[in-house]
Amino acid sequence: MEKRFVLKISGKIIDPREPQRIAGYSSVIKRLVDDGYRVAVVVGGGPYAREYISCAKNLGFTDAQADIIGIEIARVNALLLAYALGEYGYIPIPRNIEDVYRAWSTGKVVVVGGLQPGQSTAAVAMVIAESLGVRNVLYATTVDGIYDKDPNKFSNAKKLNRISIDEVQKYISQRYEAGGYELLDPLAIGIAKRSCIEITVFNGLQPENVFKALLHEIGTHVICHE
Numbered sequence: 416m417e418k419r420f421v422l423k424i425s426g427k428i429i430d431p432r433e434p435q436r437i438a439g440y441s442s443v444i445k446r447l448v449d450d451g452y453r454v455a456v457v458v459g460g461g462p463y464a465r466e467y468i469s470c471a472k473n474l475g476f477t478d479a480q481a482d483i484i485g486i487e488i489a490r491v492n493a494l495l496l497a498y499a500l501g502e503y504g505y506i507p508i509p510r511n512i513e514d515v516y517r518a519w520s521t522g523k524v525v526v527v528g529g530l531q532p533g534q535s536t537a538a539v540a541m542v543i544a545e546s547l548g549v550r551n552v553l554y555a556t557t558v559d560g561i562y563d564k565d566p567n568k569f570s571n572a573k574k575l576n577r578i579s580i581d582e583v584q585k586y587i588s589q590r591y592e593a594g595g596y597e598l599l600d601p602l603a604i605g606i607a608k609r610s611c612i613e614i615t616v617f618n619g620l621q622p623e624n625v626f627k628a629l630l631h632e633i634g635t636h637v638i639c640h641e
């Protein structure tokens with residue numbers, strides 16, 4: 416099995432109010448590196464990004480400006496994890512794909528926040544996976560996987576264990592705006608499709624769930640047909 420993967424962690428999970436969970440992710444990632452895995456991590460902006468984005472919108476900023484503010488918050492969350500990784504983590508946080516290549520070539524764990532307006536960190540995870548030739552993205556979020564409809568809105572939503580990348584769009588209702596882009600945004604889906612990148616969407620509130628997600632024991636496995 417390819418021992419390389421990209422791990423996208425929701426900003427709702429890497430949250431400054433939960434330092435022990437950040438320490439938990441650092442320990443899980445270090446164990447995987449010691450076990451011979453190469454990992455690139457993308458961290459989202461979470462509730463703080465949305466506070467700043469709502470302030471930006473209130474001040475009449477453009478969506479691009481609101482996105483850029485979200486990017487910076489995601490980068491700060493990424494810095495929390497990168498520092499927690501100690502000598503395993505690459506510093507500084509890459510700002511573009513060229514920086515990611517340089518960081519990856521050092522052999523360290525690359526941790527990234529946002530990259531550019533008009534997308535989410537899910538798209539960042541796909542772009543990085545595609546750039547590094549990695550075919551496996553683990554998506555740690557706060558729901559158990561992809562459901563047939565939003566589980567936070569419909570109590571009768573059913574979790575899907577395995578779906579094709581071509582089906583994803585019909586299940587996700589999405590606000591295409593700063594702070595939106597729920598789950599997999601259009602760019603993330605497009606890149607996963609064209610480069611046949613497999614995705615496991617799982618509940619990452621417990622860092623140890625990464626081990627189960629790696630083995631497709633939990634979450635939703637999104638596959639592509641070669």
Ligand SMILES: Nc1ncnc2c1ncn2[C@@H]1O[C@H](COP(=O)(O)OP(=O)(O)O)[C@@H](O)[C@H]1O
Pocket residue numbers: 424425426427459461555556557558560561562563564565566567568586587588595596597598
């Ligand atoms: N079909 C679906 N299955 C699961 N979650 C969905 C679905 N449609 C919308 N969602 C919403 O997407 C959210 C996860 O997306 P997002 O908020 O971007 O999370 P993250 O912070 O992990 O990027 C869930 O909390 C859920 O409310």
Ligand SMILES: O=c1ccn([C@@H]2O[C@H](COP(=O)(O)OP(=O)(O)O)[C@@H](O)[C@H]2O)c(=O)[nH]1
Pocket residue numbers: 424425426427458459460461462464468481482483484485486489528529530531532533534535536537539592593594595596
């Ligand atoms: O490459 C990126 C990554 C993030 N964002 C902005 O930063 C916010 C926070 O990122 P994301 O929504 O992916 O974080 P999470 O869903 O994990 O909280 C997004 O909503 C976007 O507004 C962006 O513009 N470009």
